[in-house]
Amino acid sequence: MFKKASRKHRARTYLISVPAALLAGLVVAGAAFTAPLFGADAATTTATATQAAASSTLWSTQLKWDDNGAAWSEASFAALKAKGLEQAEIDMSWNTVEPAQGRFDYTELDQEIANANAAGVHLVLIFWYSGWNGSPASWVTSHETTASGAQSATPAWWDRTDEPAYLAYVTDTVKHVAGEAGYGGSVLDYGRLDSVWDSTVSGQVDGWAQADVDEFHNVYLPQTYGSIGAFDSARKTSYTSFAQVPAATPGQPLAAVYQLFRLWSVQQVYGQLAADVRAVTASTPLYFYFGGHVGNFANYENVPEVFFALAKKYDVTVVQDCSESTGIDLLFASLGRAYGVNVATEWTAPSDSTQLAAQAVQWIGNYPMMLPEGGGTDFFIHDGTQKDTVAYPIYTAWLGHLKGLSGSYPQQPVAVYLDDSLAYGSTSGGALGAPENGIASLWDGYQAGFSVVTSEEVDTGIVKLAQYRAVLPINGVDANLTAYRNGGGHLLTAASQLSTYAPAYATLAGSGVLQIAPVVDAARTGAQLTLADITSGAAYDGPVTVSPAGLGLAAGTYHLVDATGQAIPQVAVAGGLCASAGVPAASLAEWSVVAGAAPAGTPTPAGCGTGTPPPSCGALTANQQLTAGQSVTACNGGYKLTLQGDGNLVLSRSGTALWSSGTAHSGATRVVMQGDGNLVLSTGTGAAVWSTRTATHSGAYLDVQNDGNTVLYSAAGASLWSTGTAGR
Incomplete structure (x- = not known):
C-alpha cells in the first residue's frame, strides 16, 4: 500500500520561548549558569484535548522488524500470547516504510498488525532516527559531527530536511495505523538509538554538525537571551553578534552554553514528536525510551527530568532500559512517583552469558519498586539467542505475578539526594560518575522505602525537601541541601544514619545475594513481597526479618504466607516477623504479609532470635561507623580502637599501638560495620x-x-575475625 506524505515540509513549532525579561533572573556564578528552560511544565505548547489519552501497561517483548524478510505470522504472535504477553514491539525500518522521501509503503506493517490482532496481541511500533537496521532511510544524507570534528553515521540533529522528514514519517505512520485493531502504541526516539546525543564514533558524542551550530546561533541564542548585549552581560563576554559565540566543546570556555543548547534540543524535538502524534490521535499509548546511566547525563544530555516533564504533559510512559542497575531503578521509580508518570522497565542481556539468569531475576525482582506508577516490562530482545533459552522462560513464568501486583512500594520520610546540576550546565555540580552504584549499595544493605530526589526536581518545585525527616547526599552538598539543613532538616553524613529516621522493611543475613521488593496494598493491611536471589551460583538459605513498621502497615498483628497462602515457619521478634528463606540461585519467590496472627502450631524457624546480643559498650553494631579521629573504647576503658587522621585504624593501650590495619596515608576517612x-x-x-x-x-x-582483643562476632556469637591481641 503506497501513500504520499500528507506534508513533506512542516512549519517548525518552537515549544519553549524564553522572554528577554526573564534574563534578569539568570543565575551566574563564574562559568556556572542555568537557563530557565527546564521547569515542571517547560514545554508550553497550547494544551489540546488530545492530552487526555490513557497510558497502557506494557507486558511485552521486542521483535526485529520482520521475520527474515517476511511479516511476522499470526502463529508467531500466538506463541507470545500463550506465554502471557499482551504486546509485542517491532523495531521499525524507516527505509522499508518510506523507501523514498514522501512515499510510504505500509504493506508489510499492515500485515504484521493484522496478524498480531488475529492472535490477540497489540503491536507497538518503535521509531528510530538512527542506529537500528533500516533507520535512517537510505535517502537521508546528512551526518552528525562529534566535538573533535569526526563524522558520525547518525543524521544531523537539526538538518533542515532530515529532521522534519523524520517527524513526518512518524506522525503519518501513526495516523495510518491508529485505527487498526492490532495497533498498540508507539515508542518515540530521536538521535542515536535511545542514547540521544551518543555517537557512532567510539568514546565521543555528537552535536557539532553545521546544522546544529546554525540552530544554536540563529534560534537558541536569540530565543534564550533576546540580544547579544544580554548574553554578554550574563556571560561576562564582549561579542557583537550571536554568530561570534563559539559552539564550545567540553572543557572550553562557554562549554556550558552549548551544553544547554543540546539539552534544549532534546526537549524541543521530543516535545514536538509527542505533540505531533497527540494531534493525530488522543488514544494511542506513547512511550519514551531512556538509555544510558547517570554518568551520561552531561554528555548525552539524556537527563531524565526533561523526559518526565514531557511525559507528564503528553501522557507518555517512560521505558527505563537499564534495569540491570538497581540504583537506576530506584531513581526512576522515585521520578515516576514525583511526576505522576508511569515507568516501564526493560532488560538488556549482559555480555557475560553466565549472568543471564541472575540479571533477569534482578530485573523482574526490581519491578515492584515502580508501583503505583508501574508501566509494565519489556524483554529485549526475543531473537532466538541464548537469552531466549535462559532468561525468557524466567520472564514469562513470572508475568502472572507481575500483573497481579497491586498497591505501592513503601515510602518512608527519608531520601537520598542526587545533585545532577552538572547536566544542566553548572560547572560546580556534584560528580556524575556512577552515583547509581552508591544508591544500589545502600539499598542492598538497607532494604527500605527511601526516595531518590534530584537537584533538578527541587529546583523546579517538583519535590520539596522539607517533607523528609532526613536526607543523605550521594554526591555532595549543594545550596538546596544547605537550605534544608538551615531550615531544621536532618542532613546526614553516613548511610548508617538513615535507619535512625526510618526502619528497613526487611533485614537479611548479608547483602548482595537476596533482595526483597514489596508492594503494600491501598488499605495498608497487607503486602506482597518479591524475593529475588540475584546471584549466578549462591543460594540464599538464612533468616529474613520483615518489619510491618518498615512497610508502613497499619498498627496490628500480621503473619507471613507463601505463594499458596499457607503460613510459613516464622516467629515474632523485636524487629517484626522472622522467617527462614531458602531461595535457589538466580530464582524468585513470593511471600505475602497478611493481617492476623500466625495459625496456632506454626513452626519456629532456625536462625531467628538465637543470637547473642552485642555488649552495650565497646562495640560497633550493624551500620555504625567511625570517622577520622573517632574511637570506640572497651568497657573497662583500657583499650581504644581509633581511626586516625592518616587513614590508619589502630588498636591501642595507653597510647601504645597494639595492632593496625596498615592503611596509613591511604585516604581512608571512615570505617563502617556494614549490615552484611x-x-x-x-x-x-x-x-x-x-x-x-x-x-x-x-x-x-x-x-x-x-x-x-578486638573481635568481630556473628549474630550467633561465633568469632569471625580478631586482632589477636588478647592479654597485651
Whole structure:
C-alpha cells in the first residue's frame, strides 16, 4: 500500500520561548549558569484535548522488524500470547516504510498488525532516527559531527530536511495505523538509538554538525537571551553578534552554553514528536525510551527530568532500559512517583552469558519498586539467542505475578539526594560518575522505602525537601541541601544514619545475594513481597526479618504466607516477623504479609532470635561507623580502637599501638560495620581500602574487649575475625 506524505515540509513549532525579561533572573556564578528552560511544565505548547489519552501497561517483548524478510505470522504472535504477553514491539525500518522521501509503503506493517490482532496481541511500533537496521532511510544524507570534528553515521540533529522528514514519517505512520485493531502504541526516539546525543564514533558524542551550530546561533541564542548585549552581560563576554559565540566543546570556555543548547534540543524535538502524534490521535499509548546511566547525563544530555516533564504533559510512559542497575531503578521509580508518570522497565542481556539468569531475576525482582506508577516490562530482545533459552522462560513464568501486583512500594520520610546540576550546565555540580552504584549499595544493605530526589526536581518545585525527616547526599552538598539543613532538616553524613529516621522493611543475613521488593496494598493491611536471589551460583538459605513498621502497615498483628497462602515457619521478634528463606540461585519467590496472627502450631524457624546480643559498650553494631579521629573504647576503658587522621585504624593501650590495619596515608576517612557483617575501611569516595572480609554475616558486630582483643562476632556469637591481641 503506497501513500504520499500528507506534508513533506512542516512549519517548525518552537515549544519553549524564553522572554528577554526573564534574563534578569539568570543565575551566574563564574562559568556556572542555568537557563530557565527546564521547569515542571517547560514545554508550553497550547494544551489540546488530545492530552487526555490513557497510558497502557506494557507486558511485552521486542521483535526485529520482520521475520527474515517476511511479516511476522499470526502463529508467531500466538506463541507470545500463550506465554502471557499482551504486546509485542517491532523495531521499525524507516527505509522499508518510506523507501523514498514522501512515499510510504505500509504493506508489510499492515500485515504484521493484522496478524498480531488475529492472535490477540497489540503491536507497538518503535521509531528510530538512527542506529537500528533500516533507520535512517537510505535517502537521508546528512551526518552528525562529534566535538573533535569526526563524522558520525547518525543524521544531523537539526538538518533542515532530515529532521522534519523524520517527524513526518512518524506522525503519518501513526495516523495510518491508529485505527487498526492490532495497533498498540508507539515508542518515540530521536538521535542515536535511545542514547540521544551518543555517537557512532567510539568514546565521543555528537552535536557539532553545521546544522546544529546554525540552530544554536540563529534560534537558541536569540530565543534564550533576546540580544547579544544580554548574553554578554550574563556571560561576562564582549561579542557583537550571536554568530561570534563559539559552539564550545567540553572543557572550553562557554562549554556550558552549548551544553544547554543540546539539552534544549532534546526537549524541543521530543516535545514536538509527542505533540505531533497527540494531534493525530488522543488514544494511542506513547512511550519514551531512556538509555544510558547517570554518568551520561552531561554528555548525552539524556537527563531524565526533561523526559518526565514531557511525559507528564503528553501522557507518555517512560521505558527505563537499564534495569540491570538497581540504583537506576530506584531513581526512576522515585521520578515516576514525583511526576505522576508511569515507568516501564526493560532488560538488556549482559555480555557475560553466565549472568543471564541472575540479571533477569534482578530485573523482574526490581519491578515492584515502580508501583503505583508501574508501566509494565519489556524483554529485549526475543531473537532466538541464548537469552531466549535462559532468561525468557524466567520472564514469562513470572508475568502472572507481575500483573497481579497491586498497591505501592513503601515510602518512608527519608531520601537520598542526587545533585545532577552538572547536566544542566553548572560547572560546580556534584560528580556524575556512577552515583547509581552508591544508591544500589545502600539499598542492598538497607532494604527500605527511601526516595531518590534530584537537584533538578527541587529546583523546579517538583519535590520539596522539607517533607523528609532526613536526607543523605550521594554526591555532595549543594545550596538546596544547605537550605534544608538551615531550615531544621536532618542532613546526614553516613548511610548508617538513615535507619535512625526510618526502619528497613526487611533485614537479611548479608547483602548482595537476596533482595526483597514489596508492594503494600491501598488499605495498608497487607503486602506482597518479591524475593529475588540475584546471584549466578549462591543460594540464599538464612533468616529474613520483615518489619510491618518498615512497610508502613497499619498498627496490628500480621503473619507471613507463601505463594499458596499457607503460613510459613516464622516467629515474632523485636524487629517484626522472622522467617527462614531458602531461595535457589538466580530464582524468585513470593511471600505475602497478611493481617492476623500466625495459625496456632506454626513452626519456629532456625536462625531467628538465637543470637547473642552485642555488649552495650565497646562495640560497633550493624551500620555504625567511625570517622577520622573517632574511637570506640572497651568497657573497662583500657583499650581504644581509633581511626586516625592518616587513614590508619589502630588498636591501642595507653597510647601504645597494639595492632593496625596498615592503611596509613591511604585516604581512608571512615570505617563502617556494614549490615552484611563486613567491617570496611573506605575513602571519601567510597573506595574500600581494607576489610575483615566477613560479608554475608548479617547481625555481626565488632567488640573491643576488656582483655585487649578486638573481635568481630556473628549474630550467633561465633568469632569471625580478631586482632589477636588478647592479654597485651
